[in-house]
Amino acid sequence: MYGAYRSIMETQTRTSGADVAALGLGSVLVGSLPAALLTDHAPERYTVEAVFTRRPERDEVTEILGSETRDRLARAGYPTVEVTVSDRRLEIANTNLEELRDGLAEVLANRLAEITAGVRARQDAAAVKFHDAAESEQARAAAVAALAESIAFHVSASAESSGAEHDQAAGAAKDRERIDSWRTEGGHGR
Known part of the structure; x- marks a missing residue:
């Protein structure tokens, strides 16, 4: 029950103006890159850390780490790339800056936007369902009270x-x- 309540509250917070942006990636953490880049000793593939534009929600993290993301990367030509989430960072393993620049960054951005839209649609549907159930329960309780009040104990x-x-x-x-x-x-x- 708490999870549903939390999702509804997050949906209400988003629709009231806060935190309405789709989850995206802002920039690469340069300090996390291998020190030998652009030298003869630079690794061909490595992990690149990118900062999210906002803290991802639990459902978004689940989707990012899910099989659909892996499938999408493989279909786009990046079968060895793996992603993990670490707080407000997306760790993109088995890649390099050139690969990100030449198309992988766009694939990841599109996937994150799709994930956000799907999570929000499910949360909005749950909020509507919760609201409808609450209204239905309120109407039922009022009907029970009215029925109980209609009872008179007269001889x-x-x-x-x-x-x-x-x-x-x-x-x-x-x-x-x-x-x-x-x-x-x-x-x-x-």
Whole structure:
């Protein structure tokens, strides 16, 4: 339940104006690159760290690390490239700056935009479903309360007349008991 509530709150925060940008990559962390780049000893492939434009949501991280991202990279001609997420950084392994410049950066940017759109669509649908369920529950609770309030505990006319007849019958029985007790007390039969 908390996860659903959190997603709804994040959706409401985004739609109220905060954090509305799609997840993207801003820049490469130059300090994380191999020191030997552009020398004779430079590695052919290495890990490049790029900074996200904002902190990725949990669902976005799951999608980034999922099989669809690997499949998309392979179909685009980058079968050995692997991505991982480390806080606000995307670590792109088995690549190089030239490969990123020549097309890999665009493939990654498109995938991140697609992931953001898909996650937001699911969150928005969940928020609508949650809102509809809350409204339905509120209407149901109001209907139950109205039904409960419609109940009145009144004695019916037939029960009142039946009660009067019962009272008369009980009174007659008491009269007979008194009469019987007077008979046994003494004066009858002399």
